[in-house]
Amino acid sequence: MDLSPATPPFTVRELLHVGVASSQPEALAAFIERVLGLPVAERAADGTAYVRCDGYDHRLAIVPSHRIGLAYIDLLLADDWELERAAAWLAEQGVPYREGTRAECVARRVAGFVEVADPEGRAVALCYGPLWQGTRVAFPRAWSALGLGHVGLKCREPRSVYRFYRDVLGFRLSDQVGMESAYFVHCADAKHHSVAILPWGPAARHELDHVMFEVPALDDVMLAYYALLAEAPDRTQRPVRHPPSNTISVYVIGPDGYRLELGFGHRRVDPATHVARTLAPASFADYWGGRATDPVQAP
Numbered sequence: 001m002d003l004s005p006a007t008p009p010f011t012v013r014e015l016l017h018v019g020v021a022s023s024q025p026e027a028l029a030a031f032i033e034r035v036l037g038l039p040v041a042e043r044a045a046d047g048t049a050y051v052r053c054d055g056y057d058h059r060l061a062i063v064p065s066h067r068i069g070l071a072y073i074d075l076l077l078a079d080d081w082e083l084e085r086a087a088a089w090l091a092e093q094g095v096p097y098r099e100g101t102r103a104e105c106v107a108r109r110v111a112g113f114v115e116v117a118d119p120e121g122r123a124v125a126l127c128y129g130p131l132w133q134g135t136r137v138a139f140p141r142a143w144s145a146l147g148l149g150h151v152g153l154k155c156r157e158p159r160s161v162y163r164f165y166r167d168v169l170g171f172r173l174s175d176q177v178g179m180e181s182a183y184f185v186h187c188a189d190a191k192h193h194s195v196a197i198l199p200w201g202p203a204a205r206h207e208l209d210h211v212m213f214e215v216p217a218l219d220d221v222m223l224a225y226y227a228l229l230a231e232a233p234d235r236t237q238r239p240v241r242h243p244p245s246n247t248i249s250v251y252v253i254g255p256d257g258y259r260l261e262l263g264f265g266h267r268r269v270d271p272a273t274h275v276a277r278t279l280a281p282a283s284f285a286d287y288w289g290g291r292a293t294d295p296v297q298a299p
C-alpha cells in the first residue's frame with residue numbers, strides 16, 4: 001500500500017462548473033432551457049452556451065465539439081495564493097499540469113486555473129476568481145434551482161479515479177458502494193458528494209453519467225417531474241430517494257444521452273466527524289424500492 005504522507009496544501013471549496021462537449025450544442029442548450037428549466041444566460045461567439053442557476057456567471061458550459069460527453073470539471077479554490085500553492089505542489093508530486101491561457105480563463109469565466117487529467121484522461125481544473133453576476137436568475141419554468149450539485153462519472157477503473165480525487169485533489173470519502181465499485185467524495189462545502197465515481201457498466205455509452213442541480217424544495221422536484229413527464233415521457237425517470245445522500249431527485253435523459261438530475265435535500269456531512277460507510281450494492285439507488293438504473297421509468 002502506498003502511504004504517501006503528502007497532503008495537498010490547498011482545499012477544494014466546491015464544484016464550480018461542469019463543461020460538457022456537444023456535437024449538437026443548440027439542441028442541448030434548448031433542451032436544458034425549455035425542458036429542464038435552467039436558463040441559457042449567454043451564447044459566446046465560439047458557440048459556447050452558458051447555463052446559469054445561481055449568482056455565478058454560469059454553472060454548466062455547453063462547448064461545441066465533434067464529440068459528446070465531459071469537456072472539463074472546474075473546482076474552486078479560495079484565491080490566487082492557493083492556486084500557486086496547488087501548482088507548486090503538483091510539480092513537487094510529479095503530477096503533470098498545465099496553466100490555463102488568458103483566452104481559456106476568459107472562456108471558463110475564471111481569473112486563473114491549472115488543469116490536470118484524471119487517470120482516465122478527464123480534464124479537471126483547479127480555479128480561482130470565478131465570474132460572479134449576482135443578479136437574480138430568471139428561471140423559465142415553474143421551478144428554480146439553487147446551484148450545481150454534483151457530477152457523476154462513469155469510470156473504467158473507479159478505484160484509480162477515487163484515489164486521484166483523494167490523493168491529488170484532497171477530496172475525502174463519503175461512502176462507497178460494494179468493495180470497489182463506486183465512490184462518493186466530498187470537499188469543503190460538505191455536500192455528501194460533489195463527485196460520484198461510478199462504474200462503467202455494460203450499457204455505458206458516456207464517461208459522463210449525469211449532472212445534478214440542487215433545487216430548493218420538494219415542490220420543485222415534483223413540479224419538474226410532471227412537466228418533464230408531459231414533455232419528454234420517454235426520457236423521464238420516476239422520482240427516487242437516494243439513501244446515501246437522502247436526495248429526492250428526478251432525472252431526465254438529455255439529448256446527448258447522459259442524464260440531468262434535479263434534486264432536493266442533499267445531505268451535508270461534517271468533514272471533521274464524518275465516517276464513510278460501505279453501502280450494499282443492491283440498496284443504494286432508491287430508498288423507496290424503485291430501480292433508478294432502469295433507462296426509462298415513465299408509466
Ligand SMILES: [Fe+2]
Nearest residue numbers: 152210212261
Ligand atoms: Fe446524482
